[in-house]
Amino acid sequence: MVNELKYAARQRGEDVIDFGMGNPDQSTPQHIIDKLCEAAKDGRNHRYSLSRGINGLRRAVCAFYQRRFDVDLDPSSEAIVTIGSKEGLSHLALAITEPGMNVVVPSPTYPIHEYSFIIAGADILRVPIHRDRDFFEDLQNAVADCWPTPKVLLVNFPSNPTAQVVDLEFYQKVVEFAREHKMWVISDIAYSEICFDDYKAPSILQVPGAKDLAVEFYSLSKTYNMPGWRVGFAVGNQTLIHALTRIKSYLDYGMFQPIQIAATVALNGPQDCVDDIVAMYKSRRDVLCDGLAAAGWSIERPKASMFAWAEIPEEFKKMGSLEFSKLLIKEAQVAVSPGVGFGRYGDDHVRIALIENEHRTRQAIRSIKRFLHAGGDTQAD
Ligand SMILES: Cc1ncc(COP(=O)(O)O)c(C=O)c1O
Incomplete structure (x- = not known):
């Protein structure tokens, strides 16, 4: 409206x-555009690519997590490239949703966090997220009143739309809660690099044992002004990464390879x-x-x-x-x-x-x- x-x-x-x-208003850094143009001129890059992303890009993703969060990841089983994180979130929801499944989503939140699961047939349990409320108390109450117990908890910090941020202790509590209630956690850190003053956003995967139950989505759209390129990725729990890999293998052949090559340069190249x-x-x-x-x-x-x-x-x-x-x-x-x-x-x-x-x-x-x-x-x- x-x-x-x-x-x-x-x-x-x-x-x-x-x-x-x-929608970022600035253009993508020049060295990334240059790499795209160079790779686009090479006919070998015009064929179908890999649905889960080329090896070099998955290695760059894992190197980024190592550098930024000190988290070790295996590029072949714990990382997948997605056509923007929105596509990945939606297809993961489709891959893991069973009829009658409940999913906990913070409210307010970025619409695809709930619509991906609504489209897949799940029921949504909304837990208010507000600086004046105790999220874990609300979460505990919501889950206690819900049958069947929700299978998935989604978190997104720094949050769109509220810009709310969390520290590592928050994620420790999320992992504890999810373990106790046998839930998967999907974390979305699309804004992890857009931090100000002395704040630095953590990753849920920094919590020991988080990989047992969590995947995290990341997007190149905001960090490198690349929203139209459609590049994101997911990392973490092998079962969830495998589920997403499987469903994507039926649905797509991966992004145009020159985009993946340029995205590799974005992650591996200069970060100024x-x-x-x-x-x-x-x-x-x-x-x-x-x-x-x-x-x-x-x-x-x-x-x-x-x-x-x-x-x-x-x-x-x-x-x-x-x-x-x-x-x-x-x-x-x-x-x-x-x-x-x-x-x-x-x-x-x-x-x-x-x-x-x-x-x-x-x-x-x-x-x-x-x-x-x-x-x-x-x-x-
Ligand atoms: C929280 C959040 N997650 C995911 C996305 C989607 O990002 P992508 O461009 O990688 O699909 C956005 C885009 O605005 C967002 O705000």
Whole structure:
């Protein structure tokens, strides 16, 4: 609905500043593009590739985990390349879901976390995730009240949409809980490298024994500005990796090989491009949070991800996140994502993606300030 309003406003010639979708606005680092072009010129790369990903890329994935998290992985049995992490998440759900199976998903969350399992035929148990709540207490209660006991627990930190982060101790508790209840854990760390200040996101696989029950999905989309390339991977538990490998072997032949070769270069090559990307999001975050605070809308400063999860100002809270987002487009020409789109526990927030540059962000803040001072009706100004 917000997208439709955005397009309609643009058709009318209005300049809508768009913080809606989590779609990086910058191009992929040049050395990765160069490798793609070089590999595309070699006819040997035009054949069907390997569904689970070429060996070199799976080795690069494992080397990244070793370097970044000090986690040992076997490239042949504990790693698989996916066509973006979204594809991998969806097909893993399809591979492991049995009729009547329950799956625990945090709420609010990135929609495919629950829809992958809904499409596969599972029932979803939503556990609220909020900085003022005890996630494990809510999880314990939800699971105790649920029959049959859920088979899968999904976690995503740094979170989309809430930007909430966790430490290794959190994952230790997740692993303990999953072991006690005989559950698989699927962790999604699409934003693990987009961290600010002195925060560094951990991996669940750093917990001793996590590989007995967990897989983790990672995406190159945000770390290397490669969303359109569709490259992700999953690592960890051999049974789950095998299930995903098996189903993908029926469904696809892997990505175009030059993309896999360029993705290998992304992981193995110089990482200063990642530092530049992180610095850009950090600077946008600061402009946004400082600017909104000065405009009278104080929001939490995210420690990671490319999102700010902004609590709706008190005077607009009653209307809910969808109506508030619609009003922001109409009156301030600023598009954000309504929190309710990520689950009902998100309805008192909107998600602001850091995908506009600093100049555009300042322009949006000026409009939002006018909007807030006019009590939501700029035409009355
Ligand atoms: C939490 C999370 N997981 C996964 C994805 C999908 O990433 P990919 O581009 O690798 O499919 C996204 C994309 O926005 C995301 O926010």
